[in-house]
Amino acid sequence: MQRPTPDAELEPRAQPSNPDPSMRGAGHSVLEQIERSEALPAATSAPEAFEAVMGALVQRLPAEHAAEFVQRRLPTELRSLLERDAEEALEDGADGDLAEYVDEVAGRLELAEAETRELVDAVIGSLRFVMSAEEVDAIACRLSPQLATMWLEASNVPGAPGHSGSP
Numbered sequence: 001m002q003r004p005t006p007d008a009e010l011e012p013r014a015q016p017s018n019p020d021p022s023m024r025g026a027g028h029s030v031l032e033q034i035e036r037s038e039a040l041p042a043a044t045s046a047p048e049a050f051e052a053v054m055g056a057l058v059q060r061l062p063a064e065h066a067a068e069f070v071q072r073r074l075p076t077e078l079r080s081l082l083e084r085d086a087e088e089a090l091e092d093g094a095d096g097d098l099a100e101y102v103d104e105v106a107g108r109l110e111l112a113e114a115e116t117r118e119l120v121d122a123v124i125g126s127l128r129f130v131m132s133a134e135e136v137d138a139i140a141c142r143l144s145p146q147l148a149t150m151w152l153e154a155s156n157v158p159g160a161p162g163h164s165g166s167p
Contacts, residue, residue, distance in 0.1 A: 027076060030126045051085075060101065098149075137152075
């Protein structure tokens, strides 16, 4: 699988004073989708799952891209869950493989590895309905190869905008 190139990155979105009505409630829709997922453990709330999965991922992005992702790509309702993680992102991002990422998320939520991996896919998949294919690609090109592959595969949800039908 080829990773997207940095030129696939989008210009930052302008921040309108009146948010786009189609994005209002989008964060709630993401959390509702996570809540309905069979991958969500009974003892974990959807906001906790989102914060653990995406917070660990945001910290692996370069600081500038972490902040941009949280402030400009996420629906308003989800931003507050990841602001601290974006602030803690390293200037050049953090290298790491998929196993380290899954271990971190599992530790944050006190889950087993297999359970965590299913939850990661569900949480990232839920974002696909509020992010364009170009936005997904822009994040992938800032992650390590293993994490980029995981991000792209989990984001490839049938029925979502930009879904091509093939991984």
